Amino acid sequence: MIINLPTQESLNNVALKTYYRAWDDLLIVFSEFYLMFSESKTIAGAREMYSIEWVDYVDNTQADLQSVCSLLQQSMELALKARVCGISPYLLLLNNGMKLSTTSKMVDFSVLRTLDATDLPGAVNTLTNEPLSDDFIGRYTKLRSLRNRITHLGEAGVKLDPDDMVRLALSLYIDIWPNRQWLPDRLDFASQTRHAWFYDGKYASTHMEVIQEWNFCIQIFTKGEFKSLIGHPKTERRFRCHHCVYEGDTRYAGFDDLDIGTAYLNKDKCSVTCVLCKGTFQVEQKKCPTCKGTIIGAADDDFKGYCHTCGTDTLDEQFNT
Ligand SMILES: [Zn+2]
Ligand SMILES: [Zn+2]
Known part of the structure; x- marks a missing residue:
């Protein structure tokens, strides 16, 4: 028997918690620059007034932005799993090659292998009645590839832009949680x-x-x-x-x-x-x-x-x- 099954709500809550952790780290990149040069009254003003410093500063934010990328990816993965879990938590175990046994024993869900990140958009669109848009799947795939490069190579291989990251983070929220x-x-x-x-x-x-x-x-x-x-x-x-x-x-x-x-x-x-x-x-x-x-x-x-x-x-x- 499988015990400690996740619920849609529990997975979604962790997804949101992780999302806002990423958002917090992302916004600090903007707000701390502004607070240092606050005589301009706005973030855009500070960036215009100190444009050379901003470019230099963005170089030094790369590690923070890479960490934001990883958190966003983790959050989206959990949010997609939450949607599948809304149908049944057992669907998260699809294709995991679990050995069936006639000997009855308790197995904790957390030790079982769940759907791969790469299979999640397909699982959502096949198993649920809330299909993901092509735009979302494109963004999710891009994010996953960035996160993989950061995890395996230590960097994204491209310079991450804070503005692009904000657009990405907000569009992910709008797509995945349209009713929140x-x-x-x-x-x-x-x-x-x-x-x-x-x-x-x-x-x-x-x-x-x-x-x-x-x-x-x-x-x-x-x-x-x-x-x-x-x-x-x-x-x-x-x-x-x-x-x-x-x-x-x-x-x-x-x-x-x-x-x-x-x-x-x-x-x-x-x-x-x-x-x-x-x-x-x-x-x-x-x-x-x-x-x-x-x-x-x-x-x-x-x-x-x-x-x-x-x-x-x-x-x-x-x-x-
Ligand atoms: Zn008044
Ligand atoms: Zn109020």
Whole structure:
């Protein structure tokens, strides 16, 4: 009897955890360069202003990008296995040459050989009703070949470009997890990292980390990626979510200088919905005394009267005497 069978959910969770580990390492390549040359205000500005340094810097990021490649490949392999496992975990043992025996004994699933990475796209398209696109299979094959070269030769044999890696990483997520939501996933998996273990909610928190990163993501995502990952056009106006800002505005947050809007005004114009915490909060249209914003919190919570543009408490005495 085979024991400790994996589930679709367990495999998919590890796939996502590995994916965001890769994403974290990839984004650091951009954010650390920007933070060193932050007078330009944007990542693109820093790269333009220090273009010679950027080229030199990219040479020194190769080991990091190779590690990102390996993590992405591992993540995609697990995500594909999760899809096959959704039909039956035993299908992962196809073609593994397992010897059958009349002597009954327990065998742990983890010691058995599962489908090869190279067979996984075919297994998904043959066995499941969620076929992979040709584009995804092309990207997966390219990634697998890069990872093999890194594993066997110690390097990819080509210079990896951070921008290409971002496009690749985001398109993989969009293809393999079309029904998931990027920011809630980011928050969920950021709370399961080594860093998160240290977060005390006073000096740092998972919300702080994700909202700081969001400021960079807004700059890095293309319009198409933004729409696919966030569900809104990149140009649509965003508002503060008071709940998420409250959770993230710790001692090290530095939110004043960041683009931290994660909420969108709903069609009824009476509420906003946050794409990070997924909460919907009632609002009213009223002029803010300290900015040009007109969307003010009207929910029966701690943020009633707070401006969704600048965060001012419009019910404060100083504005109401
Ligand atoms: Zn929120
Ligand atoms: Zn305001």
